Amino acid sequence: MARGKKGRAVSGWLVVDKPAGITSTAVVNKVKWAMDAQKAGHAGTLDPAATGVLAIALGEATKTVPYVTDALKCYRFMVNLGAATTTDDAEGSVIAESALRPLDAEIEAALAAFRGDIQQVPPQFSAVKVDGERAYDLAREGEAMDLAARPLWVEQLVLISRPSADQVELEMVCGKGGYVRAIARDLGAALGCLGHVAWLRREWSGPFTAAEGISVAQIDALAKTAELDAFLKPLELGLADLPELPCTPEGAARLKNGNPGMVLASSVGYGDEAWASYQGRAVAVGIYKSGELHPSRVFN
Known part of the structure; x- marks a missing residue:
């Protein structure tokens, strides 16, 4: 006799405002446990250090994940100028430094090359597969990889603020498969000053925004209650672009x-x-x- 699936047949979207220091997979597992759901998945990974909207699909909504994954996304991020790191963000070790600091006008001019249809080489520490293995696993073992460039549509990339000579805040709206860390790395290289991501936040993804997201602390506090169910959004939202x-x-x-x-x-x-x-x-x-x-x- 076939065994029934464990958990509730609950369907819909739970929008989470992911904090730094936790993986996207860990958030999915927490939501699945808290909702006592049979099935859960997310529409686009965020790095552990990144924050912002992480849309979790439950039950039948998992069938709409590809449409949210393919939708445009908006990222706000800070680039540290003057240093390149192993991971292209502040989590890695510094591998090269530069005393050069570009003017705002030079940054504005350089951003033009990163808009529209571009080719982007993923970071060494990324989930790209190389001969069946994840690039980040090979990178941790000290292996340097020649990763192929991938196409990316960048709808918008603008300078938001310049807090200091060493930092520049940017906002990017892009399609599927974009690496913000690669933008910071390549922009720094184009300016001749080097660069890496200081912090990163996904403001919105398709129809979902970080502003409407529930916190991980709220998920823990409301786990397995009707109050948490009230945050669930209809699966139809995942089809907004169709x-x-x-x-x-x-x-x-x-x-x-x-x-x-x-x-x-x-x-x-x-x-x-x-x-x-x-x-x-x-x-x-x-x-x-x-x-x-x-x-x-x-x-x-």
């Missing part, structure tokens, strides 16, 4: 069984990805073709 197509009762029934279902007329084009709703609840995600949605993911 068009919504209301469907008929018959269409909803067919979609729930994994078959193409009729949806109401809209401006969505043939072959576009969309999600079908019935009475405001997500039924399926799929491809729109001639009045029907052909499902790729179905919500139970």
